[in-house]
Amino acid sequence: MSTPSADLPSSPTEEETSANSRNVGSKTLARGLRALEFVAGSGGGATVQELAAELQVHRTIAYRVLATLEDFKLVFKDPEGRYRAGAGLSALAHQVQRGLRETLEPYLRDLARELQATVALLVAEGDEAVAVAVVEPPYSSYHLAFRTGSRHPLDRGAAGHALRAAMEWSDGEPEIVTKARNEGYASTWGEVEPGAYGVAIPLRRGVGLPAACVNLITNRADVAERAIPVLLAKAEEINASLS
Structure with missing residues (x-):
């Protein structure tokens, strides 16, 4: 009776086939997300050749x-x-923001309660910072507040600087953005609202997620100072939940 040669490759198991399929699917999805991010981030649109060079593919x-x-x-x-960002991206962005908001709102409520100040989640949309969730302190008799949907330019305010720090480093970026990236937070006074202190923590950016930050706003310098270590610690929890 002949026996199979030891040199013949064995057939892949069902588990190996499934794992290989997942790896291919994940790679394809990641490539598509990177392409979408590249096109959306290119102010003048992108060509096929430019995308091929970015993705290092044919x-x-x-x-x-x-x-x-x-x-x-x-x-x-x-x-x-x-190629430019299409209309369907707006609906997708809304769903992504909704998912972020639902995931992070419990953390925002904890922070607002502990620090007795208004805390918000902001994301980058083009060259603006947009508040997608705002939580006010439950027991404070006086606090600063702003509306969900509020916008301001990315080049000002703690949130704007933190959002830019959540993005990739760019040549010639302002020192305050580099500092926020290195120290893990941005702190400003009066850049968006006169007399208001802002402290913002850039969040770790996952594939397919926009640049995001958690921002605290207060009229008290002592609250802003006390908030820094609390926000940094909470950001670690948030980043773990998003990974």
Whole structure:
């Protein structure tokens, strides 16, 4: 009776096949998310060749990724042949923000209660910081507040600096942004609201998530100072929940 040669490769197990499939799927998803992020972040749109260089893939693969994103209205091709963020991205961004808000609101409530100050979650949208969740302290007789949906430019305020620190380093960025990235927080006074102190903690950015930060606003210098270690510790918990 002959026996199988020891040199013949064995067939993959069901577990190995499933794992390989997941790895391929994860790689494809990550590539699509990176492509979407690249196109959305390019002010003048992006070409197939530019995306291929960014992803370090062949033009054919870059084109297929863009075609898939175009099918879902996440990007569109303008008359010059450049791809830009599509209308479907707004709906997707809303769902991402909603997921972030629901995940982080318990942490925001804890912070507002402990620090007796208004705490908010802000994300970057283009060149603006947008408040997607705002929690006011439950027992404070006097506090500063602002509305969900409030916007201000990214180049000012603790939240704006923290959001830029949550992004990749860029040549020529302001010193306050570099400092926020190195120290883990940004602190300002009167840059958005006259007489208001702001302390913001940039959050670790996951794949497919916008730059985000937790921001505290108060009219008291002592509250702002006391908030720094509390916010830094809570940011570690938040980052673990998002990873």
